Amino acid sequence: MRSLYFYIVVLIVTNTANGFDNSMMNGLQTLSYWQDYFNHPRGPTLGLFNCVMSAGALTGLVILPFMLDHFGRKICLVFGSLFMLLGVALQSGSINFSMFVGARYILGFGDIIVICTAPLLITEIAPAQDRAILVTIAGATYHSGAFIAAWTTYGTLKIKNEWSWRAPSLIQGVFTLLMLAVVWWIPESPRYYVSKDLPEKGLQVLAYYHAEGDELDEVVQLEFTEITTAIAMEKNAEHSSSILDFLRTRGNRKRLLIIVSFGLFSQWSGNGLVSYYLNLIMDSIGITDANEQLLINGALTSFSLVTNLFFSFFVDRWGRRPIMLISSAGMLVAFVVWTALSAQYDAHASSSLGSGVLGMIFIYYLFYNLKSGLIASYTTEILPYTMRAKGYTIMEFAMYIALFFNQYVNPIALENIHWRYYIFYCCFLAVEVIVIWAVYVETRYVPLEEITRLFDGDDVAAATNVEMEKVQESGKGLTTAVHIERAA
Template sequence: MMNEPPPGHFYLAGRLFPRQKWYRNANMRWLYFYILALIITNTANGFDNSMMNGLQTLSYWQDYFNHPHGPTLGLFNCVMSAGALSGLLFLPFLMDRYGRKPCLVLGSLFMLLGVGLQSGALNFAMFVAARWILGVGDILVICTAPLLVAEIAPPQDRAVLVTISGATYYTGAFIAAWTTYGTLKIESNWAWRTPSLIQGLFTLMMLAVVRWIPESPRFYVSRDQPEKALQMLATYHANGDENDELVQTEFTEITTAIALERHARHSVAFLDFLRTPGNRRRLVIVVSVGVFSQLSGNGLVSYYLSIIMDSIGITSANEQLLINGALTTFNLVTNLFFCFFIDKWGRRPIYIVSTVGMLVAFVVWTILSARYAIHGDSSLGSGVLAMIFIYYLCYNAKSGLISSYTTEILPYSMRAKGYTIMEYALYASLFFTQYVNPVALDNIAWRYYIFYCCFLALEILVIWFFYVETRYVPLEEVTKFFDGEDVAAVTNHELQKVA
């Protein structure tokens, strides 16, 4: 791990470069605008999850679908994850063969179709089918967008931008929470149809500019079109100067790394994650990142906050929606705050401190819930609510790292497939929690929390023994932590030719 660079500088290929003021460069301003459009894609995902939480509080939605609970309520939520798991089957092949941008367009079209069907759903079957289609489109977009951000962003801001991409989940959750609170006053089925329609706005915003978003230079190099890669880097990172020192260093680093990957293997299959110690360690990390993001207890609040509030005596629809809005606002602010400290604090320390904090909060949450079930004291219910906020403060410290850390530890040839494995683990865990949580809460109430306390303890052990620190290490050089210093040495030797 490199030392912190001096103020106003960043590392690339073991060398210091001065940071550029992007707002003074016309092309970089456009690039950051395009990256913002990509970042917004995760807003739609966050909107959907928070919206489904809010809809359960709306009487018109409950009446229209005959007050679903237990397995039926779980199916309403988990079918979107089933759609996502279906989309993951062909995603890496689309990304590697056709590029990142076609996947964005295809996923957006699926999402708009799902939004239309969900908003106009006439019955249970139509609503469930719409959410399956939404899941297919959602996974195509939210897997592709962070990879493209990581591969077109200037190296000086790459980590922060990819982390913000993950954190904007809460931007959508924030908007959805207050939208459903506002539509509570609509005295018709438009109380739940309106939020569904609004969900499509974020996808339309990205589609409006996707034509001008640059394709990944790493994709161009992998498809034997290095001149397009160099042109993209020069245009957006150096105002068109192909001989710029930073551009030449980036270009050499990318072409050398991909050439070395090709030399090591002609093609990458999923089984390659099992063939070397370094790849097996990558596999443990990407799977655990996905599983831990959803199986840490957060799914209880993300989808079934109304059930938890009912269990501690907060039963008013207005009060529940206000708490949902306050929590998503809190999550949005804290998530964005933590995004700007990932390089300052480091990835591994954030993961460890965050998970330990989550465990402590969840243990207290469980104890207070058990005491409330016995005594029914409202102060104990307030204590549970306070613990939920403290738990999310800790969770938000690491939640933005899901995208950035996964992209950092994977070389280009394995990035699409590795990111797909992470998302598969994430959505498989999400499917489990969405379906099982309401059933478990119905049957064993607060005792179900004990499972998450035990699982959080397991997470700490996995993070401690397997996670590596990657801060200040360029994207193409992280391989040395998994495959040894020799691989990085070859790359650095080639890079010295442009020094």
């Protein structure tokens, strides 16, 4: 069990690299040496610097479901990590605009493969009692990377040459190297083994990491039976395992609506303004000193890290749906006040109004951080195994479409219509509250293989019970056969 939790911690850290990159790009825009080296990019050019990573991620998402289902989780982690290291090397050594942009495309391609695979594997190997908290923390570690990058760029501000921006780029590769060093010992998903008709390997993984190797342990037997039952039912269904499955039943259509909307909500809630263009917002309220901007960036990422980790431990106590409703409603109120204060600052240029905008940004992020860790845990929970990789990819695809739009359009909109652009996010947040209230399902305390009941109703639950009896017998037979073989 201690080994398993160590491996899960390594998987959790994978999202740190993603958070590091986003915050690093925020910080680099404040560094004069980066601005001078790339000729002070503005508008569409600045948007391209950021959005090209999302373009790479969208490319990676095209092949990801096939790789996850056919080669397993571990191969995907290795494959993505190698591309990330290549991107980091090229970005750190960039000598012109084209090389920097190309490096970020490669980095985005590898990054999306790693950050999609890690939460799936955590979901499928973690003990049931800690699954939700661990996957939520995995989502929250985005802010640990942002925290490290923010203070790294603040420190490199004192370097009076190109290494003020090359050094942070190079440090980004540390987290990926850690993954590559440990991934060979991380267990493969037992659900993957069962799906590939290797149930004995799946049982061995569950027994070794959840019960000190005791394959007859009641918890292990229950987990193994639920996994084999669910996967057997999905394989015996009257359709193939494809993305079209999301359109075939009412329950799956509801899953599709939730995962697509959650992906959009994660980036179109206004957070993209601060994540990549905090310096532009600070400029608009009279805070133009580079040192002060980097300090604010560091303080905001520190605040986000602490609040995210704190809230991660309450996902089971408070429930998923209440957290998401309170979070979205709180963001809406904070953003409306933020917009009103920005409009007043534009008219009167009062320093107190600028301070008010800064305060509302922190309040906004308090509510945003309440649910941001749920993106990974809630999405993986509501999807059955054969749809989990494809469904998580669809969610990430929706997220990166929104992110690509934000990264490219935000600097153009901020430059041309200033605070009026915030009105779009106020309206979208209102829609977000309505959709969560009307559609989202509570999954607190429901075992991973039984959440299907909440979407597909009692008919599927009844079918599960019938199939369960058959699989229980086959499971007992397999366990007995394994023990006889080992004794011989």
